Amino acid sequence: MRTNRNWLWAGLLPVMLLIGCGGSKEEEEEKKKEESVSTLGAVGALKEMANQAEELSKKGPVATVDFRSLKELLPADADGLARKEATGEKNGAAGFTISTATGKYSNDDGSETIELSLIDGGGSAMMMGLAAWSMIEVDKETENGYEKTTTMNGNKAYEKYDNANKDGEIAVLVNKRFIVSAKGRGVSMDKIKAALEDIDLDKLADLK
Structure with a gap:
């Protein structure tokens, strides 16, 4: 259980970063006002992560799919951008495999x-750390961009975009097991989303 807790705390770190990002003086003042709310949100996220970790541990370990099966779901192009490279790997540590x-x-x-x-953690408690954003609600907008949690095709998702640098990302948790993400530079958020939609999420959810 200690291992699970370590993953939970590791997962909570990006939660705190999500809640506490920003740089201007106005944003700093706003963060102070929201500090107590943020703390409560983080505590709630940790509790939810612990509950889901316990639920997943009761189900026992599930073998992750072969990374080659995940590679097959990578599209030949991402909304018109040609694929230059495709890689895959399988790693394990502390009883977990990805x-x-x-x-x-x-x-x-x-x-x-x-x-x-595309990441498969076999539905282990570790996934609750990798997808910590799936446990909270985020909705923030600044002069430079925004970040928020949302849903995509019924799946919990997180997205972030910087208008000035034209870079951003979107990540989706599929079947409480797979994490699919798209990160883009020099492109619009619409293009990043369209690239992720080139992946067949229904087919991914059916992999075993």
């Missing part, structure tokens, strides 16, 4: 890039 497939896409001069990733 299968990952990653595709890198770009235009000819590299000014527009998108990276698609």
Whole structure:
């Protein structure tokens, strides 16, 4: 159980970062006003993560799918950007195993890039750490961009975008097991979302 708790605390770190990001003086003042609410939100997130970790531990370990099966779901292009590289690997530590497939896409001069990733943790408690954002609600907007938790095709999702640098990301938790993410630079959020939608999430959810 100690291992599970370590993963939970590791997962809570990005939760705190999500809640506490920003840089201007106005944002700092706003953060102070919301500090107590943020703390309560973090505590609630930790409790929810602990509950789900306990539920998952009762089900016992589930073998992760072969990363080659994940690679097959990577599209040949990401909303028009050609795939330049596709990699996959399977790693394990402390009794947990993760299968990952990653595709890198770009235009000819590299000014527009998108990276698609599919991760399978076998529905283990560790996934609650990797997808800590799925336990909270975030909705923030600044002059430079925004970040929020939302849903995509019925799945919990997290998205963040910087208007000035034209980079952002969106991540989706599928079947409480798979994490699918799309990160883009020099592209719009619409293009990042469209690239992620090129992945068949229903087919991914059916993998065993």
